[in-house]
Amino acid sequence: MIPAPFDYARPSTVEEAVAALADEDAKVLAGGQSLIPLLRLRLAAPTVLVDLAGLDALRGVHSDGDDLVIGAMTTHASVLADPLVNRYAPLLAQATGTVADRQVRHRGTLGGSLAHADPAGDLPAVAVALDATLEIAGAGGRRGVPAADFFVDYLTTALEPGEVLTSIRLPKRGEGWSTRYEKFNRTAQGWAIVGVAAAVRRENGGIAEARVALTNMGTRPVRAAAVESALTGASADAETVRAAAGHAAEGAEPTGDLSASAEYRSHLARVLTERAILAALGQAHAA
Amino acid sequence: MTVTEEREVGSPRRRKEDARLITGRTMWTENVVLPGMLHLAILRSPVAHARITHVDTSAARELSGVVDAFSGRDVADIQGGLPCAWPVTEDMVHPDHPPLAVDEVRHVGEPVAVVVARSRAAALDALAAVEVDYEALPVVLDLEAALADGADLVHADKGTNRSYTWVFDSGEAGTGEAVDAALDGAEVVIKRRYRQQRLIPAFMEPRSVVVDPTGDQYTIWSATQIPHILRFLVSAITGTPEHKVRVVAPDVGGGFGGKLQVTPEELIAFVAAKRLGKPVKYTESRSDSLVSAHHGRDMIQDIELAARRDGTITGLRVKLLANMGAYLGLVTPGVPILGAFMYNAIYKIPAYRFECTGVFTNTTFTDAYRGAGRPEATYAIERIMDELAVEVGLDPVEVRRRNWINADEFPYTTVAGLTYDSGDYEAATTRALELLGYDELRREQAQRRDSGDTVQLGIGVSTYTEMCGLAPSRVLGSLRYGAGGWETASIRMLPTGKVEVVTGTSPHGQGHETAWSQIVADQLGVAFDDVEVLHGDTRTSYKGLDTYGSRSLAVGGIALYNACQKVVDKAKPIAAHMLECDPADLEFTGGQFRVRGNPDNGKSLADCALAVFAAHDLPDGVEPTLDADAVYDPVNFSFPHGTHLCAAEVDTQTGRVAIRKYVAVDDIGRVINPLIVEGQVHGGVAQGVAQALFEDAVYDADGNLLSGTFVDYTLPSPADLVDIVTDRTESPAPDHPLGTKGVGEAGTIASTPAVVNAIVDALRPYGVNDIQMPCTPERVWRAAQGGGA
Numbered sequence A: 001m002i003p004a005p006f007d008y009a010r011p012s013t014v015e016e017a018v019a020a021l022a023d024e025d026a027k028v029l030a031g032g033q034s035l036i037p038l039l040r041l042r043l044a045a046p047t048v049l050v051d052l053a054g055l056d057a058l059r060g061v062h063s064d065g066d067d068l069v070i071g072a073m074t075t076h077a078s079v080l081a082d083p084l085v086n087r088y089a090p091l092l093a094q095a096t097g098t099v100a101d102r103q104v105r106h107r108g109t110l111g112g113s114l115a116h117a118d119p120a121g122d123l124p125a126v127a128v129a130l131d132a133t134l135e136i137a138g139a140g141g142r143r144g145v146p147a148a149d150f151f152v153d154y155l156t157t158a159l160e161p162g163e164v165l166t167s168i169r170l171p172k173r174g175e176g177w178s179t180r181y182e183k184f185n186r187t188a189q190g191w192a193i194v195g196v197a198a199a200v201r202r203e204n205g206g207i208a209e210a211r212v213a214l215t216n217m218g219t220r221p222v223r224a225a226a227v228e229s230a231l232t233g234a235s236a237d238a239e240t241v242r243a244a245a246g247h248a249a250e251g252a253e254p255t256g257d258l259s260a261s262a263e264y265r266s267h268l269a270r271v272l273t274e275r276a277i278l279a280a281l282g283q284a285h286a287a
Numbered sequence B: 001m002t003v004t005e006e007r008e009v010g011s012p013r014r015r016k017e018d019a020r021l022i023t024g025r026t027m028w029t030e031n032v033v034l035p036g037m038l039h040l041a042i043l044r045s046p047v048a049h050a051r052i053t054h055v056d057t058s059a060a061r062e063l064s065g066v067v068d069a070f071s072g073r074d075v076a077d078i079q080g081g082l083p084c085a086w087p088v089t090e091d092m093v094h095p096d097h098p099p100l101a102v103d104e105v106r107h108v109g110e111p112v113a114v115v116v117a118r119s120r121a122a123a124l125d126a127l128a129a130v131e132v133d134y135e136a137l138p139v140v141l142d143l144e145a146a147l148a149d150g151a152d153l154v155h156a157d158k159g160t161n162r163s164y165t166w167v168f169d170s171g172e173a174g175t176g177e178a179v180d181a182a183l184d185g186a187e188v189v190i191k192r193r194y195r196q197q198r199l200i201p202a203f204m205e206p207r208s209v210v211v212d213p214t215g216d217q218y219t220i221w222s223a224t225q226i227p228h229i230l231r232f233l234v235s236a237i238t239g240t241p242e243h244k245v246r247v248v249a250p251d252v253g254g255g256f257g258g259k260l261q262v263t264p265e266e267l268i269a270f271v272a273a274k275r276l277g278k279p280v281k282y283t284e285s286r287s288d289s290l291v292s293a294h295h296g297r298d299m300i301q302d303i304e305l306a307a308r309r310d311g312t313i314t315g316l317r318v319k320l321l322a323n324m325g326a327y328l329g330l331v332t333p334g335v336p337i338l339g340a341f342m343y344n345a346i347y348k349i350p351a352y353r354f355e356c357t358g359v360f361t362n363t364t365f366t367d368a369y370r371g372a373g374r375p376e377a378t379y380a381i382e383r384i385m386d387e388l389a390v391e392v393g394l395d396p397v398e399v400r401r402r403n404w405i406n407a408d409e410f411p412y413t414t415v416a417g418l419t420y421d422s423g424d425y426e427a428a429t430t431r432a433l434e435l436l437g438y439d440e441l442r443r444e445q446a447q448r449r450d451s452g453d454t455v456q457l458g459i460g461v462s463t464y465t466e467m468c469g470l471a472p473s474r475v476l477g478s479l480r481y482g483a484g485g486w487e488t489a490s491i492r493m494l495p496t497g498k499v500e501v502v503t504g505t506s507p508h509g510q511g512h513e514t515a516w517s518q519i520v521a522d523q524l525g526v527a528f529d530d531v532e533v534l535h536g537d538t539r540t541s542y543k544g545l546d547t548y549g550s551r552s553l554a555v556g557g558i559a560l561y562n563a564c565q566k567v568v569d570k571a572k573p574i575a576a577h578m579l580e581c582d583p584a585d586l587e588f589t590g591g592q593f594r595v596r597g598n599p600d601n602g603k604s605l606a607d608c609a610l611a612v613f614a615a616h617d618l619p620d621g622v623e624p625t626l627d628a629d630a631v632y633d634p635v636n637f638s639f640p641h642g643t644h645l646c647a648a649e650v651d652t653q654t655g656r657v658a659i660r661k662y663v664a665v666d667d668i669g670r671v672i673n674p675l676i677v678e679g680q681v682h683g684g685v686a687q688g689v690a691q692a693l694f695e696d697a698v699y700d701a702d703g704n705l706l707s708g709t710f711v712d713y714t715l716p717s718p719a720d721l722v723d724i725v726t727d728r729t730e731s732p733a734p735d736h737p738l739g740t741k742g743v744g745e746a747g748t749i750a751s752t753p754a755v756v757n758a759i760v761d762a763l764r765p766y767g768v769n770d771i772q773m774p775c776t777p778e779r780v781w782r783a784a785q786g787g788g789a
């Protein structure tokens, strides 16, 4: 189909973008990989599209002290290729590598993925697992929102109308940390039925700290708190991991759809959590 | 005497059409742009069954850029009805099928109203201004419930949801014994119900049509597989004299049977063009395509197999419920009936009964999809052969071997009444087992079972045959099909010795231009590049029966071969005249006529072509042309066969199925171009695997198509498939001068049961004997938790 008519703005600064978004029915256009299908199906019909493609300042990755800062308009392909990301946030790189196909990864952006907040999207859970802060600009100035608070509901975030997500700030996780994104999908380039983003820090052979977040186990990414606490301070053996992973679906409220029932999703969350943690620990899963 | 020196046939030529097809720099219907051309948009029903109580297109007509807007009521008297060319029984219920719904809609996606505008965007925008009120009617979806007494009706005026019941009984037909007796006295009876889920052909190029009324001529460009049938039927339906209708199928991007149809959209575009006297284009979106282009499969198969304890089959009874959808398309009722001849497969079965009931539901109508009836049949028999193997304690290969027709028994007349031409099932199977490493994988399977590995290994066997080369016209007539099964070819010798071939087949991705050029190059002794193959335009190719049912090479190839012989026959007296010898002393090799015993003195076909062009010095009474036409009506179907083996790993914790190795050994007779054959097998296997694992067109309880986009209609990509190991054995077709059979559907037919058999085989220790397709991870996981799914 063809989208309904709309006006088009192409600002070159964040301030201009925010100004262009003053119209109530305006919408930001980033890579267009999620938005354009919605426009074509006429499920969305904004009056103005504010294209961020001209905002070079929102593209690229830089180091800022203990943090890594990634511009919202950085494409998935650039994230994947970035040496800083691969060094300090390999979980993000690995998960990004599972997003869609090459063509989509060359247009889709990290900021777009997070702002879109699709429960089946891979990167929101990663942002939660890595304790990211989402940096936002609006008419009232700039603010930072922790990932845990950013994702509100199905396709709904803490972004207010008129606000632009400008960058994603991640604490660098170097020495001692190891991570794994375990994605289960029906086809190689399909969306996740369930995904598990796991990061563990080892100390003296045991697990000192663990962060686990789940994709598509609810309308927003879910922190697997019970798994984390069962792992913290525990030994890094397969039995312990299996027992801890058994708690993965606790508190999650997955839905059923054509590709999986809620019950099966909960089962997958447990199996994949075990596999993700074992893989992060450098142990192949039992299978 | 003609001695052909074969240089081209058998060589893996790259396809000459691919450069333009792959780059898209060619004439797709969507690329047709005509002066003054208007664009049509179609408003489709959002509900599965309802009475249309009110339609108003007047607001849409007022919008800028809009030229016309109308509903079914406005054109009810002139739009005609869509044809069904295969009334399988005398009393078949055949409801009216108006292109635009008039009083009632019967499936989601049914066309209700149209807008014609100066741009596509304006037409689409204006759809929102068309007012339609619907009064809901009960929705019929379940095949068994639809046949119950007092069921809600899809077509109230017909008083039933049953379209037909068609029966073949070997006892009655005299081709075998009565099946009831076989089943009653059997040592072993296995009874199963299989479900063929609904599939969507999902061709790459969406359907597109342009209708240009110029003077009293109508030119229709359409992304169709069947330009000739379309011309005939448009003429019949609209009352336009046939010579005033020209159909062009330019390059067409895939069909898989999905474009073997006369569509509502084609007729709607015709009506609009006629109303307005202007060219009109309609190109569907992918979403429209998924919901409105005909679907495939969708059957419930009840199958009963009787056998002795030693594994010998004594009888087979098949009872089908086939979902027609809301209407009958071009060959809808006939699709399951093609399967009637294939349930007995490659086996010697003494007693057989097949019964099929076509049922109406409030869904998109079904029709041909790659294999059409034959994949469904092969699936059911090959699945139940594995069950028989388990029941009698034999290896699945051995149980097949005990029942199949042996190489020395051909030609073999089956219990379904067909005569299989040639084959060697043992040879193909032996080769496939070697290539797979069958024994070694069986050992690995045993180890994994013993150790309780969470990843289990299964091996699926599928031995198949199919009927290709549709079809002997007499057979089609006896099955009440509305047309014949012959095919045509014409050869035009140009004065410079170049060759134009006109074929009545209508390629839409199969590579006819290449294969036909190879055949002509050998038969006429001209260069491959000196042959141009023309197709798909009823002005150049005025006669033909198009492309489907693996018929093009198997039938059209013979017409082509015969036309070549006629050209040579015509040239011979001319060459003899130039060489001043008796035609009887000439032989034709490598494009040269030579006097036998005098290899130095010759005349080429090009010399003859130039001679007839000038026509200055021809023998008396010789017509100055080398051009020739041939029409060939096959004497029999051809019966390719093969053995496909699939080794699959099943993760019992997640239900994920990973194909580890896939072997396809096909026997399709002689091969014209191995590269094209390889492509057909790969594509076919991919589609068959997709039915086993991925694809499913699902309706909700209200008749909404849930899998209406490619996010939910799960097509695999290359990353989901493995390298397919292919090989061939060769049993030439005795009825074909080139020995070829057909390969267009083989992969699709063989692969689905191979994959499902592998998964079930992997999970036998878990008590599993069936898994409903598509075998999604969740279904497989549930099965591994304890029995069926």
Ligand SMILES: Cc1cc2nc3c(=O)[nH]c(=O)nc-3n(C[C@H](O)[C@H](O)[C@H](O)COP(=O)(O)OP(=O)(O)OC[C@H]3O[C@@H](n4cnc5c(N)ncnc54)[C@H](O)[C@@H]3O)c2cc1C
Binding pocket: A027, A028, A029, A030, A031, A032, A033, A034, A035, A036, A052, A072, A073, A098, A099, A100, A101, A104, A107, A108, A109, A110, A111, A112, A113, A115, A116, A118, A120, A121, A122, A123, A159, A163, A164, A165, A166, A189, A190, A191, A192
């Ligand atoms: C075929 C296909 C397969 C896919 N598979 C996957 C997959 O497996 N996993 C996965 O995670 N994703 C997948 N995606 C989605 C892909 O990752 C998209 O790139 C992403 O969801 C959206 O990014 P975008 O830059 O294209 O955003 P757009 O489509 O341009 O925008 C998406 C939404 O976010 C808003 N938005 C975008 N940027 C900003 C910003 N800076 N500030 C405020 N609002 C903003 C837009 O207004 C819009 O509402 C797939 C997409 C396609 C087309």
